Amino acid sequence: MLTSEFTIRKIENLRPRLQAIVDKLLEDFAMGPQPSDLVSAFTLATPALAISELLGVPYDDHDFFQEQAMIMTSSTATREEASAANQALCEYLRELVAKRSESPGEDILSRLIVNHVRKGDITETDVVSLGRLLLIAGHETTANTTSMGVLFLLQRPDIWEELRQNPSLVPNAVEEMLRFLDVIQSGTRRVALEDVVVNGQLIRAGDPVVVLSISANRDQEQFKDPHVFDLRRDARTQIAFGYGPHQCMGQVLARVEMQIMFTALLKRLPNLRLAVPIESLAFKSDSLMYGVRALPVSW
């Protein structure tokens, strides 16, 4: 029901709209006071705005849904706090789904209602649940990867300059960032359905497995000098988006968003620099997704 929303063709058609979102946010940022936080104004705002538009969730409510997503992905939130955040988000989406049901628009929630709820394939509660998944998966991941990517490039002026002079390398740089900075540190969880031998290790049917992509993405048998960021390596076998039937549904969107953001940033703010010592930055060590909370920059 959802994969058709995220095909290469669908996302390529969205490219002009994504470009417009990026250009507007970056222009507002560039004209604003210095130093300013690039995360809230740009690296988080871009994917949040994009997924809001796609889903049909009003972006004006972004403070609310970003806060709930942050609590739900925090590894230090109590069970009660995480559950309350989940309930608040579901309640919010339930009201929205009811509104879209009355007057459907040109968005994913509306299409799920018209094409699937009305035909009896799924219920409105399922739409709430899918909307919640997409809303959270659709912005935190891309935002954290992009923020960490910017921070990395600011530490490596040689790579920044090379990309600035040769923007055709950006898609490759994005792929290498996904490999090198892989932000999902908690691993994806699976249960073996049958006995399986992985690299000489027997995993028995019923055994739980945590698959650490951060480790696989630094596997020296797959990637030469895995701890080196190499702009020219073919990193397309990285598994930051997971692997198999449940691999990330939004990976085409994430790639295109990141390509547009980095290309625009290198062009519009070529002299971007960190406005504070790197030691003073707050990192998300307490979250299922690694990242940096704010990036005060000048340009």
Ligand code: HEM
């Ligand atoms: C850099 C950005 C992103 C990263 C690193 C990322 C990573 C992942 C990973 C590791 C999984 C789990 C795969 C597995 O279980 O094997 C996943 C699943 C998923 N992602 Fe992403 N994601 C990103 C962006 C997005 C975006 C933009 C969207 C939505 C538009 C999205 C929607 C989803 C959905 C719906 C799933 C669940 C798929 C399923 O269970 O079948 N993701 N993602």
